[in-house]
Amino acid sequence: MNTAFQRLQREHRAEILTDWLQHLAAAVDRHSPHPPGLDAQRESLFDAVLTTLAERPNAHDFMLDPDSELGRYLNRLVTEQARQLASPSETVGSLLALKQRLARALLALDLSSDAVVESLLWLDRLFDALSLFAFKAFVDIRERLITEQSLSLLELSTPVLKLWHQVLLLPLVGVIDTLRARQVTERLLEAIAEHEARVTILDLTGVPVLDTSVAQHLMKTIDAARLLGTRIVMTGISPEGAQTLTKLGIRFADVVSRATLRAGIAEALLIVERRIAPLNSERQL
């Protein structure tokens, strides 16, 4: 038990809390909208902190238990802030603002110097643990967000479109790494089998850089697609891309390539023996 913090909790709780909340409203919430219930959450955290300070469990090697009341309140608050894309310095900063206020209130209590030193050290240790915990929780949540986002991006970024009967279009947009190349190949092969595609147009307009690793991925995809009986028409290689590929010495042997998607579609329709003609062309003939 720490009597100094017990006194703070008994006598000065309301005034420290108000001071802290006002400080946060002025310094932190100015930049981001103030969600409802935030003050209540901060108050629960505040009470949990004060209770822990007063009870003083294992002060010498204090570790914050994530399942304790304090751990859960802190986790919830940090989660919310991280999801709202606040900066980690704001989150940890709001904790440190509370520490500063508690230290000031402690010094105003008129205690013996031994008691002040001991209480300050304990305060320090607790807030070190809280800051570390908050920082780690913050980074964990952000990493999870990033993973989720990149997964959904991956979902979005590889559509295989059925352009016409037995003609597929695969527009590639963005960088092609191993993971994406694998996914593109899988999707394409499934689609080829499903639609019995005779031609697949591979549009590279949106691929920023064509280097050997991208070319290698593409070659594997093309080889696999051919085994399923489709012909590949590549389109959209930029003039710079073409020049770079030849300088690198990369050859896409036996692949039909057209500069634009329009020319590629014309080529694909030729292969399946179709054409795009004006509505009244027969009458004109």
Added chain:
Amino acid sequence: MLLIQDCVVPPPLHWPTPYGYETAVYLPIHWESDVMAASRQARQLAERLGFSRSAAYHIATAASELANNARLHAGGGWLYANALFDATGETVIGLELIVEDSGPGIADPELALTDGYSTGSGLGCGLPGVKRLMDAFSLEAVPSGGVRVRAIKWR
């Protein structure tokens, strides 16, 4: 024409560590995403320095090849791209790419620069390709083990 030996390479410690800098980019290479970032940042630097679109494309591809080499054959390294200035220190005359790794080194540099030769599963046209894409190229062993590749594109 400047020879590649004339351009002094500052030691890594003194290099600008912030990622991206007005006239230089420094990036550690460990993952595939670092390779993408290296290529993107090299291209942005080239465009910022006023290189043509196709030259910027060549530089981006070269950066991607070299970074990928460091990642695949040496488990990682770093890429440094910087602007080269003339004697007045005002006009940009080129862009230099330096990629260094701490891997096992290249046993036979001449062979590594041969088209179609690869120790891994690659196409074997990375290094010779970079040599053709850029204007000056050097490959040297660093004392600590590993390889340092320098390549320059003049403007």
